[in-house]
Amino acid sequence: MEQLDLSYVDEVLDRYKGRQGTLITVLQQVQAHKGYLEKEALERVARKMGVPTARIYGVVTFYAQFRLTPVGKNLIRVCHGTACHVQNAEGLTEAIEGELGIKSGETTSDRLFTIESVACLGCCSLAPVIMVGEKVYGKLSTDKVRKVVKEYKKKEAEQ
Amino acid sequence: MKILRVGYNSCGIAAGAEETLNKLHALLDGNANFEIKRTGCNGMCYLEPVIDVIEDGKIYTYGWLTSDKVEKFVEALEKGEHIEDWIVLHPDHPTEQSSYQDKQVKLATKNIGVIDPESIDDYLAADGYKALEKVVKTMDRQQVIDQVRASGLRGRGGAGFSCGMKWQFAKDAPGDEKYMICNGDEGDPGAFMDRSTLEGDPHGVIEGMTIGAYTVGAQTGFFYVRAEYPLAVKRLRLAIKQAEERGFSGKNILGTDFSFTLHVIEGAGAFVCGEETALIASIEGKRGMPRTRPPFPATHGIWAKPTNNNNVETYANIPYILREGGAAFSKYGTDLSKGTKVFALAGKIKRGGMIEVPMGITINEIVNEIGGGIANDGKCKAVQMGGPSGGCIPAHLHDTPIDYEKITATGAIVGSGGMVFMDHETCMVDIARYFLAFTVDESCGKCTFCRVGTKRMLEILERITAGEGKEEDIPMLQKLCDSIIKGSLCGLGQTAPNPVLTTLRYFRDEYEAHIRDRKCPAKKCKALITYRVVEDKCTGCTLCSKTCPVGAATGERKKVHHINDEICTRCGFCKDACKFDAITVE
Numbered sequence: 115m116e117q118l119d120l121s122y123v124d125e126v127l128d129r130y131k132g133r134q135g136t137l138i139t140v141l142q143q144v145q146a147h148k149g150y151l152e153k154e155a156l157e158r159v160a161r162k163m164g165v166p167t168a169r170i171y172g173v174v175t176f177y178a179q180f181r182l183t184p185v186g187k188n189l190i191r192v193c194h195g196t197a198c199h200v201q202n203a204e205g206l207t208e209a210i211e212g213e214l215g216i217k218s219g220e221t222t223s224d225r226l227f228t229i230e231s232v233a234c235l236g237c238c239s240l241a242p243v244i245m246v247g248e249k250v251y252g253k254l255s256t257d258k259v260r261k262v263v264k265e266y267k268k269k270e271a272e273q
Numbered sequence: 274m275k276i277l278r279v280g281y282n283s284c285g286i287a288a289g290a291e292e293t294l295n296k297l298h299a300l301l302d303g304n305a306n307f308e309i310k311r312t313g314c315n316g317m318c319y320l321e322p323v324i325d326v327i328e329d330g331k332i333y334t335y336g337w338l339t340s341d342k343v344e345k346f347v348e349a350l351e352k353g354e355h356i357e358d359w360i361v362l363h364p365d366h367p368t369e370q371s372s373y374q375d376k377q378v379k380l381a382t383k384n385i386g387v388i389d390p391e392s393i394d395d396y397l398a399a400d401g402y403k404a405l406e407k408v409v410k411t412m413d414r415q416q417v418i419d420q421v422r423a424s425g426l427r428g429r430g431g432a433g434f435s436c437g438m439k440w441q442f443a444k445d446a447p448g449d450e451k452y453m454i455c456n457g458d459e460g461d462p463g464a465f466m467d468r469s470t471l472e473g474d475p476h477g478v479i480e481g482m483t484i485g486a487y488t489v490g491a492q493t494g495f496f497y498v499r500a501e502y503p504l505a506v507k508r509l510r511l512a513i514k515q516a517e518e519r520g521f522s523g524k525n526i527l528g529t530d531f532s533f534t535l536h537v538i539e540g541a542g543a544f545v546c547g548e549e550t551a552l553i554a555s556i557e558g559k560r561g562m563p564r565t566r567p568p569f570p571a572t573h574g575i576w577a578k579p580t581n582n583n584n585v586e587t588y589a590n591i592p593y594i595l596r597e598g599g600a601a602f603s604k605y606g607t608d609l610s611k612g613t614k615v616f617a618l619a620g621k622i623k624r625g626g627m628i629e630v631p632m633g634i635t636i637n638e639i640v641n642e643i644g645g646g647i648a649n650d651g652k653c654k655a656v657q658m659g660g661p662s663g664g665c666i667p668a669h670l671h672d673t674p675i676d677y678e679k680i681t682a683t684g685a686i687v688g689s690g691g692m693v694f695m696d697h698e699t700c701m702v703d704i705a706r707y708f709l710a711f712t713v714d715e716s717c718g719k720c721t722f723c724r725v726g727t728k729r730m731l732e733i734l735e736r737i738t739a740g741e742g743k744e745e746d747i748p749m750l751q752k753l754c755d756s757i758i759k760g761s762l763c764g765l766g767q768t769a770p771n772p773v774l775t776t777l778r779y780f781r782d783e784y785e786a787h788i789r790d791r792k793c794p795a796k797k798c799k800a801l802i803t804y805r806v807v808e809d810k811c812t813g814c815t816l817c818s819k820t821c822p823v824g825a826a827t828g829e830r831k832k833v834h835h836i837n838d839e840i841c842t843r844c845g846f847c848k849d850a851c852k853f854d855a856i857t858v859e
Contacts, residue, residue, distance in 0.1 A: 135556060135576075138541050138558050173559065179500050179541040180541060196657060196660065196693040196707070200695055202845070212822045233460070233542075233711065233714075234460075234464070236459065236464075236465040237284050237287050238465055238619035238625065239617075239618070239625030240287055240288060241620070243287070250283070250287035256849045256850075
């Protein structure tokens with residue numbers, strides 16, 4: 115089997131060597147490399163920090179930010195904050211699901227799109243809101259959100 | 274010389290401020306008559322993108338200035354003119370939007386939307402770090418606490434505990450190594466005050482926290498900010514760096530022997546980390562699980578050392594209090610709730626945004642005068658305050674003055690400041706279900722009643738909204754609420770039943786309609802509604818049939834369409850798509 119390159123994990127670990135309480139920050143920075151935490155990376159962190167893998171797994175599964183599976187190229191986060199909820203966030207989710215043929219929490223088989231529900235993006239005055247990558251789209255309807263997704267699909271098809 | 278201030282917070286950027294700013298730069302860069310500045314959000318999120326034009330000391334505020342309008346806007350300004358129709362706040366006369374500002378008193382948020390949050394010079398020019406200088410050079414620690422106590426400031430994170438007392442406990446705690454925490458893990462869905470504050474005036478929060486550190490004797494501070502707020506994190510890190518370079522943070526602050534180092538930690542996404550002992554566990558790199566108190570963090574906090582923890586807004590009030598004196602703050606507000614409070618207005622309200630108002634203002638004043646009423650000229654049914662720990666206050670109680678005790682008496686809480694408004698289209702049982710789903714997700718699992726009890730409550734609420742509710746469900750919900758409150762360790766569990774308790778108290782008829790009549794009065798719960806085409810409105814445009822994902826809406830071109838109720842999944846796409854308002858929900 116091909117040797118997995120984990121030098122990115124070592125780089126992060128070196129930066130925080132000997133500092134107390136940095137596990138979460140280390141995991142965040144490790145995740146930043148591939149968008150998720152691969153098993154081998156977690157094991158490396160465990161060995162080098164001298165923390166049991168089980169404890170690290172406990173931390174990883176506790177916080178919503180950490181992922182154990184790869185994420186699609188375009189991460190679509192649908193806000194389900196209270197303001198978005200009363201303005202039909204569930205309808206938006208259904209519309210996006212229909213457009214991409216996957217359920218929330220899933221990734222398309224071509225790894226281009228992932229749909230995710232998030233608790234609140236803090237742009238409540240623009241509700242209902244979604245975020246694609248770093249870009250926020252506000253004041254959406256099921257109709258408008260479908261257009262947004264179609265745009266991204268078109269962009270991907272052109273590449 | 275004209276100064277153009279562009280509101281450049283996350284909300285503004287989402288509304289198109291970046292494109293507007295780029296266009297302004299493209300047209301005006303190199304033009305000595307104009308200076309373009311980026312600021313935070315002035316609170317009028319509903320008008321974004323917002324630009325202030327400052328000329329001859331007068332401020333003209335433009336709203337909805339999307340990039341397509343920039344060319345015309347610049348053209349007018351270059352001729353020394355204004356486009357009156359686009360001005361939302363005029364320096365010489367009141368406008369339709371003035372009522373958004375009239376009742377506000379800005380103490381904690383006075384710089385937001387005014388200064389460039391990425392410029393320490395801007396902050397210094399706005400009396401920045403003057404309070405810190407006064408404190409470290411002329412006041413002893415007890416004098417600071419006396420001023421904070423005189424101000425009557427209570428913790429703005431939700432619990433409303435006296436800030437002065439908290440500082441006193443941490444100051445009096447034995448030990449040389451102490452910590453400060455700024456809780457910016459704004460977890461309540463529907464709240465964005467802390468984001469806006471950190472994005473719009475990070476130095477103000479740093480200054481408040483540093484004054485606190487001097488007072489309690491802390492050497493190290495942690496900002497704990499949600500990872501969902503990347504811009505806030507970025508601006509905060511920059512501000513800390515600038516403050517260190519200028520001697521307002523780090524070693525030997527302002528030449529004294531007081532040193533204080535700040536770190537920023539990004540929260541990894543767990544609502545329970547808003548609870549202080551869970552937050553401390555998270556800072557230590559562990560699962561964010563709360564523990565029993567006492568011992569309180571004031572004596573046993575981070576690494577079991579004395580720790581003081583306040584919310585973003587609490588710290589943001591501190592510079593004003595120390596600069597102007599505690600009495601200048603306590604002159605606002607009610608007997609027990611002093612000063613001002615920042616609220617985020619969202620939901621079915623005309624003017625959504627961030628406001629700062631004196632305590633004691635009524636909900637009615639906020640919704641009708643500041644918020645401009647309910648969207649689409651609807652009727653306000655309730656306001657949700659306090660997020661998952663709070664409750665829904667019905668319209669007939671909206672003359673309640675906002676203060677900690679009076680809002681708590683309604684069954685809700687002031688909370689951190691999220692106010693989500695609801696109209697006749699909001700189903701209150703669905704809202705209760707929504708919050709319970711949130712709590713079930715976010716319960717850390719430590720206490721059985723919170724972990725299992727909320728799950729059982731959610732199942733009951735799901736059953737009711739699915740049209741399968743039973744008579745015994747309401748008493749069972751009440752019993753579970755009672756048990757969860759008694760059997761949970763931390764605030765999350767103890768307050769989780771509040772959304773159910775308040776909706777049961779004020780909107781019991783809606784629960785009963787779901788259970789007894791199998792009807793959802795708000796026409797929201799899918800199992801209890803049907804979509805129908807209004808025949809005399811349908812033009813046969815075929816849009817609904819094209820939009821319907823399951824083929825339930827059918828019909829020939831130019832003929833009335835029909836929806837097959839058996840296939841229909843109640844997604845509502847047809848209703849959103851219809852341009853003739855020809856689809857109704859029954």
